[in-house]
Amino acid sequence: MSARLSGVLSALLTPFDNDGAVDEATLRRVVDRNIEGGVHGVVACGSTGEFTTLSASERRHVVETVIDQTAGRVPVVAQTGAQSTAEAIELSRHAEQAGASALMIVAPYYEPLTIDETKRYLRTVAASVNLPIMLYNLPIATGVNMTPALVGELAREVENIQYIKDTSGDIAQAGQLIHLYGDVIATVVGWDALALAALAEGAAGIMAGTANVLAAELVSIHAAMSEGDLHRARRVWDQIYPLVDAIMAAPFAPAVKAALGATGFAIGNPRLPANPLEPVVAETIARLAAPFSLSATV
Numbered sequence: 597m598s599a600r601l602s603g604v605l606s607a608l609l610t611p612f613d614n615d616g617a618v619d620e621a622t623l624r625r626v627v628d629r630n631i632e633g634g635v636h637g638v639v640a641c642g643s644t645g646e647f648t649t650l651s652a653s654e655r656r657h658v659v660e661t662v663i664d665q666t667a668g669r670v671p672v673v674a675q676t677g678a679q680s681t682a683e684a685i686e687l688s689r690h691a692e693q694a695g696a697s698a699l700m701i702v703a704p705y706y707e708p709l710t711i712d713e714t715k716r717y718l719r720t721v722a723a724s725v726n727l728p729i730m731l732y733n734l735p736i737a738t739g740v741n742m743t744p745a746l747v748g749e750l751a752r753e754v755e756n757i758q759y760i761k762d763t764s765g766d767i768a769q770a771g772q773l774i775h776l777y778g779d780v781i782a783t784v785v786g787w788d789a790l791a792l793a794a795l796a797e798g799a800a801g802i803m804a805g806t807a808n809v810l811a812a813e814l815v816s817i818h819a820a821m822s823e824g825d826l827h828r829a830r831r832v833w834d835q836i837y838p839l840v841d842a843i844m845a846a847p848f849a850p851a852v853k854a855a856l857g858a859t860g861f862a863i864g865n866p867r868l869p870a871n872p873l874e875p876v877v878a879e880t881i882a883r884l885a886a887p888f889s890l891s892a893t894v
Contacts, residue, residue: 601671601698601730601759602800603636604814605784606807607644609852610658612867618654619864620661626808627665629861633811636801636818637671638662639700643734643763644805646849647675648705649867652683656690663695677702677732681717685724692725699725700761702732708739715750722754730759730784744772751781761786761803767793774798789844792833795821806843809855810836810888839884846877858882 608630611622630638640662641647641655650658659674666672674691676699678684688699701721703714722729731750735741741764751757762770763786770790773783774797785794786803794802795818807814813836820829843851850866854873857863858881865872872878 601637601673601728601782601784604634604807604811604818605637605639605673605801605803606630606633606635606811607639607642607786607803607805608662609805609808609849609856609863610641610645610647610650610867611864613864616867618650618657620657622863623658623661624665625861626863627662630807630811631666631669633807634815635670635807635811636815637673637697638666639673639675639803640696641675642700642803642805643675643737644808644849644852645675646867646870649870652678652687655687656694659691659696660694671697673698673700673730675700675702675732676721677704679704679706681720684717684721688721688725688727692727696727698728698730698759700730700732700759702734703738703740705734705737705739711740711746714738714740714742715746718750718757719754722757725756727756728758729754729756730761731757732761732763732786734763734786736763736765744769744777747773748777748780751777758782759784759800763787765790767797770794770799771797788840789837791840792817792821792829795829796826805848805852806836806840806855808852809859809885810839813888836888839881839888842877842881842884846873846881851877851881854878854881855885858885859888 611619613619674696676687733742782800784801791802
């Protein structure tokens with residue numbers, strides 16, 4: 597599927613069974629829940645999907661499963677960044693062959709690269725495939741903030757670099773990307789608590805792990821903003837913000853899993869070495885999540 601990426605993109609959870617293996621059956625249900633909630637695209641093996649705990653073969657399996665279950669209903673973005681250029685290329689070529697719509701590439705996330713090393717890594721991986729590329733700016737993990745100027749430089753130099761997921765948490769930086777570099781790259785904001793602000797600023801879309809729980813509500817906000825109805829968007833945002841804020845304040849993937857479980861969708865625990873949430877935090881998130889379900893009207 598070659599549709600332009602925009603709107604609400606859900607960073608899919610990766611379910612694990614009681615033995616810690618990828619739970620394919622539940623992953624397929626996660627895909628369906630998100631699509632039935634109206635999301636405009638899904639993302640496999642992102643941070644919410646705990647990709648750093650997955651082996652290369654598991655990442656390939658998750659991508660293949662998501663593409664198969666999506667069955668062309670919405671675009672599938674595969675996050676294929678890795679610790680080495682060679683592995684990122686291998687995962688990227690596999691995702692392209694498997695039928696992904698686009699690739700999202702994070703820089704290596706242990707030893708921070710220099711800016712020159714980061715540019716070489718991203719250019720090399722992008723050149724290895726023909727799919728559209730979404731740069732994944734995640735400075736809290738990579739130690740490197742891809743500034744708007746750097747993003748614009750890469751987008752002008754590399755034809756298939758077409759998107760940036762900005763997870764800096766800096767709405768001013770997102771604003772610069774949108775307004776100063778919108779002619780060369782589309783900005784997707786990946787900081788859930790800034791979803792309304794990002795759409796109001798003019799972002800092409802948002803990428804949200806909380807969409808696993810709040811797909812219908814986030815899609816409703818996007819629709820309202822597309823129609824110029826800020827009042828309706830704010831009304832829905834006011835309803836979901838306490839839950840989004842509580843999830844953002846906790847370890848993120850475990851918190852999204854706890855919230856989804858509280859809606860009646862059994863999702864299991866995060867993968868070791870991560871622990872489930874502390875009981876007090878889990879109780880708060882469960883209380884805030886309980887009113888939301890796929891059938892909720894907004």
